[in-house]
Amino acid sequence: MSYSILPNYGSLTAREMADASYLPLPAYTPSSGNGAGYDNAALFRADYAGAENDAVFSWTGIAGAVYSITSSSHFDPAVLLVFDAYGDPIAEDDRGGWAGEDHLTFVAPYSGTYYVDASWDQGGFSSQQRVSLQILEDVSPANVQVISGTSRADDLDGTAGADDMFGFGGDDSLFGGRGDDYLDGGSGIDEAFYNGSRAEYTVHADGDRFWVYDNYGTDGDDLLSDIERIDFKDVSLALDINGxxxxxxxxxxxxxxxxxxxxxxxxxxxxxxxxxxxxxxxxxxxxxxxxxxxxxxxxxxxxxxxxxxxxxxxxxxxxxxxxxxxxxxxxxxxxxxxxxxxxxxxxxxxxxxxxxxxxxxxxxxxx
Structure with a gap:
């Protein structure tokens, strides 16, 4: 799978890559609804001054797997970034999340080493030192189709089964269709389309993402990330309450x-x-x-x-x-x-x- 290097960020230095702490991803069982659907996970926590200076980690990714990464610190992390094996930036913070938290989701384009810079921002008091980094891994269960857009505005259509859809840049339109889908709009003002009326679906916020449940089971249950709007047959829904x-x-x-x-x-x-x-x-x-x-x-x-x-x-x-x-x-x-x-x-x-x-x-x- 081809991928692009992000143009607006610098690469990691050889020293940063050499000093990166390695995070294994053991099997994962979520304790609540958050993280459901992921197979493996790594969680790093620290509570000491200067942790923000040791914020680069590495892990071994699997081609086609979906990764959900969350970084938390007292102040909002600067820019959460993922880098390839050469230290070049390939995925960035989705600009969502609560204060003090950054999140991104991406599909691994190859199997091998990846780096992540948690970009923590600690405060000056002892009560402000707590930081964390979580990596969730979905190893692409059978029959999940990965559909990717570009840096421009895209119209993306899913299949009759489960899809992982990524709009990336631009103002994108995503239609998951049937099956349990994951829709990630990326940057821009992105919209998810549904064939039914508003009353046929239940929409529920899950942190900075949203679940869309089909009340009749036809379209499955979809998870939306970085989707600003939902277009139903009879009305639209604005999800960007901070926008x-x-x-x-x-x-x-x-x-x-x-x-x-x-x-x-x-x-x-x-x-x-x-x-x-x-x-x-x-x-x-x-x-x-x-x-x-x-x-x-x-x-x-x-x-x-x-x-x-x-x-x-x-x-x-x-x-x-x-x-x-x-x-x-x-x-x-x-x-x-x-x-x-x-x-x-x-x-x-x-x-x-x-x-x-x-x-x-x-x-x-x-x-």
Whole structure:
């Protein structure tokens, strides 16, 4: 199987490869649903200062096997990378995962030695030294087809059986079809397609990935990684709650104190996907008829800030916070749209909506 060298990263030095700790991959039995379907695994843990300086490891891979690699440290690892036997980078962090965690999935193009740089970032206190690296190995069970895209936008179709599909770069469209499939979009805004309506499937978040269960068993159970959108026959689902989909959803709560309508949400997701900034979209919300109906034709800065607090925190503002934001607007240090975008992306607004967003949010695609 051919593979490409990543152009934006340096190679390992001979010293780094020589000093890399070897990780064997013994048989693996997951203790929970996480890791189900993998045959072998390696897990390294450390809790000492300076572990980040010894973050390169090696293992023996099998051609065609699927590897799921997760690196964790106090701060977010820099860039989780896999290197080939010559020390050249061939797979990179999928940009997903929680804070303090990086993840990647790739198919081994040959049997032999691989290296991984966990890229840990420890803090300066004793309580911040814990790091870990896990490698899960699926040795390609019988009849699993591996279907790979390119660095460009691809339309990938699976088979009637089990498939491992990898979009890599570009905005990809993946259709797994029947069977239990693994769909990995890679970078870009990637979409998984299903023939049935939304009610025929159950979507469940599993960390930064998603399971899609066919309630009738026709399409099997699929695991999605780095898939931002799901397109069902009757509606679409935005899974990128930390990306454009989530930004558009949260803006409705901060500005209008309501759940988005599916058509409107689809329109604003499309604008963000096409390059509009959150501040620009916030400006459109502020200029809308709905905003004027809720806030009045010429609302004072005091009234606007009070309403933002009520929408996001469900309470009146504290005096210090109120004074701060009113002064920002009074002195024209920022616009109403800018302040709205801040409230929309605040930790408090995210916290109150995460339960509603965690398994994706429904919208109608904007043509």
């Amino acid at each position: 454009e989909g989530g930004q558009a959803y949260r803006l409705y709560q901060a500005a209008f104190d309501r759940v988005p309508d599916k058509v409107g949400l689809g329109y604003w997701i499309a604008q963000l996907d096409q390059g509009a900034s959150l501040r620009e979209v916030s400006g459109a919300f502020v200029a809308s008829d709905e905003f004027r109906a809720l806030y009045g034709a010429r609302p004072t800065n005091l009234a606007i800030v009070n309403e933002f607090y009520e929408n996001v925190l469900n309470r009146a503002p504290d005096q210090a916070g109120l004074d701060y934001w009113v002064n920002i607007l009074d002195t024209r240090q920022d616009t109403v749209a800018g302040v709205l975008s801040y409230f929309s992306e605040s930790r408090e607004n995210y916290a109150q909506l995460v339960g509603a967003m965690v398994n994706g949010v429904e919208y109608q695609p904007w043509a």
